[in-house]
Amino acid sequence: MLYTESMHWFFTVFFFIFGSLLGSFSNVVVLRMAINRSVIFPPSACPKCNHQLHAIDLFPIFSWLFLRGKCRYCKAPISVQYPLVESFMAIIICLSFFKTGLGLKFICLSSGMAIWFVVSTIFIRGEVLKHQPFIWAIIYSVALKYFLADENIFNMNFLLIAGLSILVGLIASIKNTKVEFTRWLCLAFLPFLYLPFSLYPYIAAISLLLASFNFSKTNSIKARWVFYVLQLGGILLNIYLTKTVLAFIEYVG
Numbered sequence: 001m002l003y004t005e006s007m008h009w010f011f012t013v014f015f016f017i018f019g020s021l022l023g024s025f026s027n028v029v030v031l032r033m034a035i036n037r038s039v040i041f042p043p044s045a046c047p048k049c050n051h052q053l054h055a056i057d058l059f060p061i062f063s064w065l066f067l068r069g070k071c072r073y074c075k076a077p078i079s080v081q082y083p084l085v086e087s088f089m090a091i092i093i094c095l096s097f098f099k100t101g102l103g104l105k106f107i108c109l110s111s112g113m114a115i116w117f118v119v120s121t122i123f124i125r126g127e128v129l130k131h132q133p134f135i136w137a138i139i140y141s142v143a144l145k146y147f148l149a150d151e152n153i154f155n156m157n158f159l160l161i162a163g164l165s166i167l168v169g170l171i172a173s174i175k176n177t178k179v180e181f182t183r184w185l186c187l188a189f190l191p192f193l194y195l196p197f198s199l200y201p202y203i204a205a206i207s208l209l210l211a212s213f214n215f216s217k218t219n220s221i222k223a224r225w226v227f228y229v230l231q232l233g234g235i236l237l238n239i240y241l242t243k244t245v246l247a248f249i250e251y252v253g
């Protein structure tokens with residue numbers, strides 16, 4: 001069957017909706033990880049009035065917009081984090097598909113970027129006091145790179161990246177908790193790993209600068225937000241720089 005441009009658009013919309021559902025699930029994972037609760041049970045409820053939420057309240061992005069950011073039952077405000085995370089995840093998944101089409105490359109790109117986004121969000125919320133999500137994000141990304149790269153990735157550059165990321169983590173955690181070390185190490189490491197090597201000096205300089213701002217209580221929040229926004233930019237840049245494999249263009253164009 002001929003793969004046409006209209007089919008490509010249809011799948012792009014499909015993956016936008018799929019991505020928003022994945023974003024909705026990520027919200028639940030991030031929140032429940034913070035309070036050490038199961039992801040599956042109990043079902044979602046309003047944190048204020050405890051009213052159990054129904055399917056109509058849980059529709060990604062649109063439920064929040066339709067309810068104007070308030071609980072349907074008690075009118076308590078609902079954090080704007082929910083629709084923002086859902087929207088960004090939707091953008092990650094549908095843009096990854098748009099660039100790569102269906103296939104292994106799509107799965108690798110979208111899963112890598114989704115995990116990068118989830119750990120970044122855990123980082124900015126700052127409630128999860130565990131090292132594991134960050135360590136798993138690094139292990140997954142390194143494995144992904146290792147299996148996809150044509151050459152061995154464990155070279156001098158890799159050692160340089162690892163060393164710089166550890167340095168960023170050490171600086172950021174001097175006056176903070178130990179978890180801060182893993183958080184900053186991970187978010188300094190992932191951009192290094194995914195983005196082109198020519199950007200490395202800039203990434204290193206910015207990461208080290210922001211880590212040093214994390215010292216002072218007054219600048220810490222600003223430094224963390226700038227670091228978070230840079231991660232989101234890095235995710236989009238990596239998807240943008242991924243080579244397009246749109247075979248249908250030859251048919252259509």
Ligand SMILES: [Zn+2]
Pocket residue numbers: 046047048049050051071072073074075076
């Ligand atoms: Zn409520």
